[in-house]
Amino acid sequence: MKWIEGGVCAPKGFEAAGMHCGIRPNRKKNDLALIVSKTPCTAAGMFTKNIVKAAPVQIDQKAIQYPTAHAILANSGIANACAPHDMENGLLMQKAAADALGIACDEVLIGSTGVIGQDLPGDKIAAAIPELLAKLTSDASGSDEAASAIMTTDTVKKEFALEFEVGGKTVHIGGISKGSGMIHPNMGTMLCYLTTDCAISKDMLKKALKDACDASFHRISVDGDTSTNDTLLILANGEAGNPCIQEENDAYDAFYCALKAITQALAKKMARDGEGAKHLITCKVSSCASEAKAEVLGKSVIGSSLTKAAIFGEDANWGRVLCALGYSGEVFDPEKVDIAFASTAGTIAVCAGGKGLAFDEELAKQVLHEDEVIIDIAMNEGEAEAVCWGCDLTYDYVKINGDYRT
Amino acid sequence: MKWIEGGVCAPKGFEAAGMHCGIRPNRKKNDLALIVSKTPCTAAGMFTKNIVKAAPVQIDQKAIQYPTAHAILANSGIANACAPHDMENGLLMQKAAADALGIACDEVLIGSTGVIGQDLPGDKIAAAIPELLAKLTSDASGSDEAASAIMTTDTVKKEFALEFEVGGKTVHIGGISKGSGMIHPNMGTMLCYLTTDCAISKDMLKKALKDACDASFHRISVDGDTSTNDTLLILANGEAGNPCIQEENDAYDAFYCALKAITQALAKKMARDGEGAKHLITCKVSSCASEAKAEVLGKSVIGSSLTKAAIFGEDANWGRVLCALGYSGEVFDPEKVDIAFASTAGTIAVCAGGKGLAFDEELAKQVLHEDEVIIDIAMNEGEAEAVCWGCDLTYDYVKINGDYRT
Numbered sequence: 001m002k003w004i005e006g007g008v009c010a011p012k013g014f015e016a017a018g019m020h021c022g023i024r025p026n027r028k029k030n031d032l033a034l035i036v037s038k039t040p041c042t043a044a045g046m047f048t049k050n051i052v053k054a055a056p057v058q059i060d061q062k063a064i065q066y067p068t069a070h071a072i073l074a075n076s077g078i079a080n081a082c083a084p085h086d087m088e089n090g091l092l093m094q095k096a097a098a099d100a101l102g103i104a105c106d107e108v109l110i111g112s113t114g115v116i117g118q119d120l121p122g123d124k125i126a127a128a129i130p131e132l133l134a135k136l137t138s139d140a141s142g143s144d145e146a147a148s149a150i151m152t153t154d155t156v157k158k159e160f161a162l163e164f165e166v167g168g169k170t171v172h173i174g175g176i177s178k179g180s181g182m183i184h185p186n187m188g189t190m191l192c193y194l195t196t197d198c199a200i201s202k203d204m205l206k207k208a209l210k211d212a213c214d215a216s217f218h219r220i221s222v223d224g225d226t227s228t229n230d231t232l233l234i235l236a237n238g239e240a241g242n243p244c245i246q247e248e249n250d251a252y253d254a255f256y257c258a259l260k261a262i263t264q265a266l267a268k269k270m271a272r273d274g275e276g277a278k279h280l281i282t283c284k285v286s287s288c289a290s291e292a293k294a295e296v297l298g299k300s301v302i303g304s305s306l307t308k309a310a311i312f313g314e315d316a317n318w319g320r321v322l323c324a325l326g327y328s329g330e331v332f333d334p335e336k337v338d339i340a341f342a343s344t345a346g347t348i349a350v351c352a353g354g355k356g357l358a359f360d361e362e363l364a365k366q367v368l369h370e371d372e373v374i375i376d377i378a379m380n381e382g383e384a385e386a387v388c389w390g391c392d393l394t395y396d397y398v399k400i401n402g403d404y405r406t
Numbered sequence: 407m408k409w410i411e412g413g414v415c416a417p418k419g420f421e422a423a424g425m426h427c428g429i430r431p432n433r434k435k436n437d438l439a440l441i442v443s444k445t446p447c448t449a450a451g452m453f454t455k456n457i458v459k460a461a462p463v464q465i466d467q468k469a470i471q472y473p474t475a476h477a478i479l480a481n482s483g484i485a486n487a488c489a490p491h492d493m494e495n496g497l498l499m500q501k502a503a504a505d506a507l508g509i510a511c512d513e514v515l516i517g518s519t520g521v522i523g524q525d526l527p528g529d530k531i532a533a534a535i536p537e538l539l540a541k542l543t544s545d546a547s548g549s550d551e552a553a554s555a556i557m558t559t560d561t562v563k564k565e566f567a568l569e570f571e572v573g574g575k576t577v578h579i580g581g582i583s584k585g586s587g588m589i590h591p592n593m594g595t596m597l598c599y600l601t602t603d604c605a606i607s608k609d610m611l612k613k614a615l616k617d618a619c620d621a622s623f624h625r626i627s628v629d630g631d632t633s634t635n636d637t638l639l640i641l642a643n644g645e646a647g648n649p650c651i652q653e654e655n656d657a658y659d660a661f662y663c664a665l666k667a668i669t670q671a672l673a674k675k676m677a678r679d680g681e682g683a684k685h686l687i688t689c690k691v692s693s694c695a696s697e698a699k700a701e702v703l704g705k706s707v708i709g710s711s712l713t714k715a716a717i718f719g720e721d722a723n724w725g726r727v728l729c730a731l732g733y734s735g736e737v738f739d740p741e742k743v744d745i746a747f748a749s750t751a752g753t754i755a756v757c758a759g760g761k762g763l764a765f766d767e768e769l770a771k772q773v774l775h776e777d778e779v780i781i782d783i784a785m786n787e788g789e790a791e792a793v794c795w796g797c798d799l800t801y802d803y804v805k806i807n808g809d810y811r812t
Contacts, residue, residue: 050732050733051731051732051733051734051737051738052729052731052732052740052760079725081725082728082740082760082761082762083761083762084761086761115723115725116723116724116726116728116729116762117725117756117757117761117762118762228725228729228732309804309806309808310808312808313808315808317521317522318523319485319487319488319521319523319634320522322458322488322522322523322634323456323522323634325457325458326634327455327456327457328457331457332457334458334488351488351523354488355488355489355490355492356488356489356490356522356523356524394804395801395804395805397715397804398715398718398799398801398803398804400715402715402716402718402719402721
């Protein structure tokens with residue numbers, strides 16, 4: 001398994017493009033993305049658990065039931081949620097792409113991200129489709145343009161691709177995602193589009209996507225909010241020519257392993273690019289009674305505003321970590337818990353058996369001054385572990401979200 | 407029922423004092439508070455649900471079982487939690503006060519608030535008790551001094567008192583509290599000490615305290631963190647001479663009504679003084695199927711970082727309000743929801759039937775520019791309602807918590 005260039009264009013038979021169609025007239029950045037497979041795909045998706053679901057989520061939840069999928073059309077700038085003509089504009093967007101590509105409407109999956117409550121300019125999007133089609137390319141640049149077109153407050157593009165072997169054939173998975181604020185591990189928590197040339201049945205694809213999501217996007221938190229638009233999609237066109245994966249065999253394991261790696265890479269990049277973030281926080285909870293429990297404990301720590309603010313201040317205030325474990329809802333013996341902070345600058349043990357240790361404050365400052373900080377928690381009660389990712393809470397988070405609409 | 411001066415000293419037979427004993431040597435503010443009843447009291451308490459419980463919480467959970475209580479001794483600066491000698495110092499503190507007052511150890515309830523993981527200077531506290539006793543007074547100044555002694559990042563004292571009638575007698579309730587960060591409606595969420603001269607049985611006092619807490623401290627949020635030290639105590643000495651309240655009769659109702667009013671006043675003041683807060687947010691959820699559901703929905707809104715940041719930015723980004731309702735865990739029809747923002751500057755409807763309304767952005771800015779902002783949500787599905795309180799998320803919250811220990 002090796003990391004390669006090309007994002008969603010790395011798998012055979014996929015093309016992508018991005019452009020500026022003017023959804024937010026005063027912001028001259030790409031705002032419309034298209035990903036197309038030359039041949040029909042098996043598809044799987046996961047969607048927000050928010051009761052308030054944006055029109056594109058409702059449309060995709062129907063379309064994903066269709067036997068095949070062919071394309072994904074997504075915009076940034078406006079979320080197409082809770083707006084007077086949201087469903088109408090979503091369907092218009094879907095139909096415009098289907099007509100231009102000569103495929104069924106239900107073969108087009110759509111996505112939107114941005115401000116809630118405003119009407120999407122469906123006409124602008126429909127009018128832009130011919131130009132977008134003309135820009136489609138299987139070069140890495142196509143994935144790049146698409147990745148930038150779904151960014152909102154993101155400061156970096158999130159794009160990865162992997163090459164690996166399945167049944168003697170070379171197979172690829174590529175992915176792009178956007179996500180920076182409103183990130184929380186209740187669901188897919190962002191837009192993420194994955195492509196693969198692996199041949200795999202719909203059932204196996206669904207299972208792999210769900211499990212990989214549980215181990216990646218469900219383990220990150222920026223601010224505890226879950227959006228109305230969260231969507232995670234994968235299109236598999238089988239162009240790699242491997243024997244179609246129909247059951248949980250070695251081939252499935254190879255595919256799942258690669259899918260998990262790419263979703264974790266995208267998830268970590270989203271946490272690192274959390275709105276205003278200065279630090280990526282990796283919280284590792286080990287020697288725990290079960291993985292599920294370790295995950296709940298880890299999520300409580302990365303979700304704690306006070307812990308996040310302490311990391312921003314590079315302050316080794318481990319009491320807040322223990323406190324966040326304590327209100328996680330899980331039962332444990334506080335007098336068994338050890339806590340350390342670590343980074344490339346070193347490791348510093350701050351709490352053993354639930355009690356504070358004397359430690360070198362200067363070294364602690366250095367450890368926490370690094371961009372990537374690890375909170376290493378040993379529960380000393382079992383063998384299981386889980387890793388979760390988050391970011392610090394900074395002035396810039398408040399600034400970015402204090403005036404998002406203007 | 408009328409609001410009066412005097413805080414915890416307003417009820418007959420109570421004295422209080424506060425002083426600087428030097429728990430944080432470089433911070434010259436009151437750090438030790440004492441509240442004493444001349445006669446033995448019936449007492450009730452509520453404590454943090456955090457698995458990690460500070461030594462004073464563990465000590466109080468035992469002491470509150472004792473038939474009578476006489477005094478409360480509390481410090482700020484160090485939380486006396488997860489420190490090498492936490493239990494030892496807590497017991498020393500309790501015994502020093504009991505010996506000086508000539509009462510049983512279990513008649514002294516204690517409390518601590520501040521940094522987790524550091525040892526409390528138990529000797530300094532014990533040495534300060536004689537001076538603290540000499541300062542005890544039933545004047546309002548005693549309550550003032552005690553209220554300031556439990557403040558940490560609080561910027562204002564929280565102190566109220568009420569006078570009302572029970573069984574033909576004039577009765578009083580007084581209270582002081584501290585709380586500004588690490589506030590969330592999972593429990594008592596702070597230190598709060600209440601006194602009353604009402605005669606009331608222990609069972610009735612417990613019931614009234616729990617219900618009042620549910621309608622006040624359990625309905626505020628600053629940052630979603632629950633501390634290790636949360637404690638809510640009430641001492642009732644019966645000095646008002648009313649027939650002892652033994653059941654849920656009119657006298658109980660009068661007492662409960664006053665207790666609820668004072669706990670809500672303290673809770674609102676804590677939310678208003680949330681760390682770094684510029685706005686008090688009152689979220690009213692009405693025409694809901696049940697009060698419990700309205701409460702869950704309201705708490706989700708006041709707990710949303712994105713909504714809090716939008717209010718800081720005075721940005722009428724109602725989509726975040728609808729979104730927070732949607733991930734609350736409650737099921738409802740988004741297409742029935744109406745949302746308005748209100749303040750002394752006016753009321754502005756922003757969403758009807760789950761869809762955005764065109765509204766005057768200039769008026770919206772004016773409405774949200776006021777210190778106290780109301781988010782008024784109609785679910786249009788029933789008759790019940792609940793009100794919750796929170797505050798905005800500001801640069802100063804991050805600043806205060808980025809370097810709390812130093």
